[in-house]
Amino acid sequence: MLRSFFIGLSTNKPFRAFSERSSIGRRVSRRFIAGMSVAEAIEAAAALNAEGISVSLDSLGESVLEVSQAEESAAVYHQLLDAIEARKLRANVSVKLTQVGMDIGGPGAGPALAERIVGEMVAHAASFGNFVRIDMEGSEYTEETIAMTERLHTKYPGAVGTVLQAYLFRTASDVERLIAGGIRIRLCKGAYKEPAEIAFPAKSDVDANYIKLMQRCVSSPVFCGIATHDEAIVDNLRAFVAEHNIDKRAFEFQLLYGIRRDLQRKLVAEGFGVRVYLPFGPEWYPYFMRRLAERPANVLFLARNFFKS
Numbered sequence: 001m002l003r004s005f006f007i008g009l010s011t012n013k014p015f016r017a018f019s020e021r022s023s024i025g026r027r028v029s030r031r032f033i034a035g036m037s038v039a040e041a042i043e044a045a046a047a048l049n050a051e052g053i054s055v056s057l058d059s060l061g062e063s064v065l066e067v068s069q070a071e072e073s074a075a076v077y078h079q080l081l082d083a084i085e086a087r088k089l090r091a092n093v094s095v096k097l098t099q100v101g102m103d104i105g106g107p108g109a110g111p112a113l114a115e116r117i118v119g120e121m122v123a124h125a126a127s128f129g130n131f132v133r134i135d136m137e138g139s140e141y142t143e144e145t146i147a148m149t150e151r152l153h154t155k156y157p158g159a160v161g162t163v164l165q166a167y168l169f170r171t172a173s174d175v176e177r178l179i180a181g182g183i184r185i186r187l188c189k190g191a192y193k194e195p196a197e198i199a200f201p202a203k204s205d206v207d208a209n210y211i212k213l214m215q216r217c218v219s220s221p222v223f224c225g226i227a228t229h230d231e232a233i234v235d236n237l238r239a240f241v242a243e244h245n246i247d248k249r250a251f252e253f254q255l256l257y258g259i260r261r262d263l264q265r266k267l268v269a270e271g272f273g274v275r276v277y278l279p280f281g282p283e284w285y286p287y288f289m290r291r292l293a294e295r296p297a298n299v300l301f302l303a304r305n306f307f308k309s
């Protein structure tokens with residue numbers, strides 16, 4: 001019930017506007033958001049690199065409805081790519097299609113605009129051997145996100161990949177589709193509210209599907225990101241790679257900034273590749289609410305820290 005409450009709040013516009021403007025909101029969100037500016041995000045990425053952790057930088061924003069906003073989001077990503085290259089960071093970027101115009105109506109907007117903007121980012125990243133990950137959003141975008149990734153991968157092989165969500169029934173076949181195309185996959189459980197016709201309603205089924213798909217991903221020749229904080233799943237993968245003699249560097253674990261920092265460090269110490277997804281920027285609200293939805297106990301955790309600091 002609390003999950004639905006926070007997912008509902010994540011799309012509540014008046015509460016979002018109020019929270020993003022308020023200094024209390026910014027203070028509370030700090031645990032999961034690495035700062036408000038490119039400079040702060042780059043410093044946070046450098047600090048993680050120093051601990052042996054790679055990064056994927058996410059300039060927060062989604063569901064933009066003006067072409068100018070989509071272009072502004074793109075400009076931030078180009079700055080990030082230049083800063084990553086200038087500082088020689090072990091970092092790439094993650095972007096959402098609704099942040100670069102996917103939902104905007106009218107000629108020259110919508111998917112065509114999103115593809116043009118993301119295509120320019122991928123070209124920029126490819127020019128110095130970097131990589132753009134297209135995040136996965138709600139199921140209304142799944143097919144178009146995969147198809148766009150495939151088209152961009154054909155133009156810039158290896159410089160773009162996307163995300164598949166284990167809660168969707170279709171994902172088993174999408175995993176095969178992307179592996180066949182040599183396209184990098186980030187596998188996650190899925191963070192949106194989906195109907196029972198297309199997604200497993202029970203968490204135990206999502207977890208079981210995740211394990212099956214994860215084992216398939218790490219056994220494939222494609223470099224995949226195993227995006228989870230679920231320790232039972234991490235244990236399963238440790239045992240699976242040991243049993244099948246899979247190189248620890250043939251894949252990487254991916255975790256969110258500020259979540260299970262103990263596990264992040266432990267995996268690095270064990271010799272696994274670890275990447276942290278590092279979100280930043282003033283439009284933090286929907287991302288933050290989805291993190292509360294995943295673990296409502298975070299509300300208590302944040303409240304305790306708020307009054308301590």
Ligand SMILES: Cc1cc2nc3c(=O)[nH]c(=O)nc-3n(C[C@H](O)[C@H](O)[C@H](O)COP(=O)(O)OP(=O)(O)OC[C@H]3O[C@@H](n4cnc5c(N)ncnc54)[C@H](O)[C@@H]3O)c2cc1C
Nearest residue numbers: 135136163188189190191227228229230254255256277291
């Ligand atoms: C790097 C990365 C990228 C992602 N990208 C996408 C994407 O593009 N699209 C998408 O739909 N989803 C994305 N997600 C979110 C994902 O789908 C899940 O919603 C989220 O990771 C929680 O699932 P879990 O695998 O950690 O397992 P869960 O079963 O939800 O959690 C397992 C354990 O992890 C810990 N944990 C999990 N979440 C939190 C939290 N918020 N705060 C504190 N502890 C927590 C708790 O100890 C919990 O018991 C991404 C996740 C990661 C790690």
